[in-house]
Amino acid sequence: MNESRSKTKMVPLPSQAIIPERDATQRPILEVYRLGINFGGLVAVEDFNIAVGRTEICGLIGPNGAGKTTIFNLLTKVYQPTSGAILLDGKDTSNMNTAQINRAGIARTFQNIRLFPSLSVEDNVKIGLHNEIGYNMGTGILRLPAFYKAERHAKERAMDLLNLFDMTPLASHRAGSLPYGAQRRLEFVRALATNPKLLLLDEPAAGMNPSETEELMSNIEKIRDQFQIAIMLIEHDMRLVMGICEGIAVLNYGQIIAKGTPKEIQTNPLVIEAYLGKKKGHQVC
């Protein structure tokens, strides 16, 4: 079941991080050095290092409470890191806020879906396109020709993006009234609409049945191939993680305990211990 689909060969970087061989000619899209945060003395993440190649699908796994979502919140500046550096496309992001991070190229989805529930599906995607359709407030109020041109463009783009997930028939529905799976897909589309270079997916397969997960896996690979972007995902469904991730980082108690290809991770004793506990005789009750 845990047979890896990807045959990507991983090569080490000078910083000891690994990225896919095909991306090694270019600088990694994301480089994180010694990232850490503590909440009033509680160390949530410590000494987190990772590099993500330009077209890599990278997995972040770990037991509950390991700090995976916290890492996403640090990368998107929902939390300000207390230590370490995040380089996006080689540029330091320490002075950016969440909105600027998105404009710089990181888009994300949320573990507990955050759509704009009272707006239509189409409007949700158009909000994702906000920075692409750059007419100002005055143009909108006076309904100048630029307004109609930009809105037409936005509509085409929104429909194209929705079409990727076969969601065009739902375009006029209220986002909040969609079934759970469709809401997850819409959040994915909205994140894609911001033209990211790196897409962070927080438990994209949560609540999905095996066939939906299978569809999601091929969708993620399709998006990566079509848009040539990097995707980093948090997921508990090992079939998905082992199936499509090329590099995997395992987190426990806020620290990376293992990094490598799916095969390496599956056989790593530290990972097995983190998930299943120590062998009998050493168990702490």
Add this chain to the structure above:
Amino acid sequence: MKRLRLRTNVDNWLTYGLVIVAYIAVRLLLAGGNISYALQGQLVPITVYIVMAVSLNLTVGVLGELSLGHAGFMSVGAFSGAITATLLELLADTTSTTWIRLGLSTPWIRLSLAMLIGGIIAGIFGFLVGVPVLRLQGDYLAIVTLAFGEIIKNVMSILYVGYDANGIRVSMDSANALKLDEGGTIIMNGPMGVIGITKLSSFTAGFILILITLIIVLNLINSRAGRAIKAVRDDKIATESVGISVWRYRMMAFVTSATLAGAAGALYALNYSSVVARKFDFNTSILVLVFVVLGGMGNIRGSIIAATVLTVLPEVLRAFNEYRMLTYAVILIAVMLVRNNATLQHVYKQIGARLSKSLPTRKKGSEV
């Protein structure tokens, strides 16, 4: 999808149509002498309250933040408008340039300039108030806007403005502290407010202001910026995550709302011979909020209807004499109960669905 778009457009045109038809109807009734004298006096206030309600709806219904100090911006607009109008009149008398004199002696030019300046100054106040206020959310924001409304009211009632050969003088002590030359005029006299205003406002001016307000608000809501404002209402974290500055769009909605309230305030002030700061107190803010809530959050047409009905109602209820306010309160409670009754809402929705055939039901704003 095309149909939803069409429906938004139809919805907007219905709102414009309603206002235009109502204006023509009132004009015809006026011509026929069918409107009582008391009600005629209410025509301009009705237009003012409509603009106030629509602009507050932008903050409360579309942006989703409860503002309890809307009368403060109306007050700023009222006084800066009244002062502008008075100064322009003085300028028209003293200037030697013919075209300026001709222009300024035309009442509607003075009125438009007064409303424009009232709006701009109220907008600037909106920005200044917005800087601290928009750091907060929810109940805290409501309480702070309430406080700012009161602060503005109190500042306005100790403000003295005079005009003489040396220009405009401002003081916050007393009329004497202005040290005006002989022949100078006190325009604004502290708690007594602005006295001796030439009445410039008219029902038609109010109607035009409503149309301008509707164009600004409806076009704003249905544009890129409006989508961003609605996104902020629905989820701030998600809005940030798609690269939209929450601060910027909250401020945009807040300042636009204040600007329109300022223009309405100027129209209101220029409808009377004097205007005092006490008029723009907490009760006025709440009155406008009642229009918005009863008309439906985010429902612009509802605000217009609620503002009209609830301004006319006390006049009509004069027949009940001493039970007037009691009846008014009962009607308010009844409307609230009917609006929030789940069964009736369901019936209403079904009627709506039948009217629009197979269209998916689309909720307008967040109805409480």
